[in-house]
Amino acid sequence: MEYPIQTEHLRATQIKITKGGYIKMFEGECLCGSVKYDVNEPISIVECCHCLLCRKAHSSAFAMGVTIKRSSFKLIRGDEQLAEFESSPGKFRMFCKKCGSHLYAYRPSCILDIRLRPALLNTDLSKFKIEHINIENRFCI
Numbered sequence: 296m297e298y299p300i301q302t303e304h305l306r307a308t309q310i311k312i313t314k315g316g317y318i319k320m321f322e323g324e325c326l327c328g329s330v331k332y333d334v335n336e337p338i339s340i341v342e343c344c345h346c347l348l349c350r351k352a353h354s355s356a357f358a359m360g361v362t363i364k365r366s367s368f369k370l371i372r373g374d375e376q377l378a379e380f381e382s383s384p385g386k387f388r389m390f391c392k393k394c395g396s397h398l399y400a401y402r403p404s405c406i407l408d409i410r411l412r413p414a415l416l417n418t419d420l421s422k423f424k425i426e427h428i429n430i431e432n433r434f435c436i
C-alpha cells in the first residue's frame with residue numbers, strides 16, 4: 296500500500312497505522328486533555344498570524360495556524376466538550392469549553408477545510424517551517 300507522503304514531511308511527522316487503517320501523522324490535545332484528535336495529513340509550513348482577531352482569540356501576541364482538510368481531522372475524544380464561537384461573520388472558532396484551548400476555526404462557506412491550531416499538537420513544533428502573516432500589526436518576532 297502506498298501513501299502520499301513526501302520525504303521532507305517525514306522528519307516532522309509521527310506515523311502510525313491504527314486499527315481503523317488510516318495513518319495518524321500527528322496527535323493533538325487541549326490543555327486539560329478532555330479533547331484529543333489525530334491529524335491524518337502532512338504539515339510542513341505553519342503560519343503565525345499577527346492580526347488583532349488572532350491575538351484576541353488566543354490571548355497571545357500571535358496565533359499559529361495551518362489549513363488542513365476537514366476529513367484529515369479525527370476526533371478521538373471530547374465531542375461533548377466542544378463549543379464554538381462566531382468571531383466574525385461566517386468564521387467559527389472551536390474550543391474546549393472546559394479549558395478554553397482553541398482547537399481550530401472553520402467557515403461553513405469552505406466546509407472542506409479547517410484552520411487547525413498546531414500549537415496543540417503533541418509534537419516538536421520546531422520542525423515546521425514558519426511563515427509570519429499580517430505582520431503590520433506585530434510587536435514582537
Ligand SMILES: [Zn+2]
Binds near residue numbers: 329330392394395396
Ligand atoms: Zn480542554
Ligand SMILES: [Zn+2]
Binds near residue numbers: 344345346347348
Ligand atoms: Zn489572524
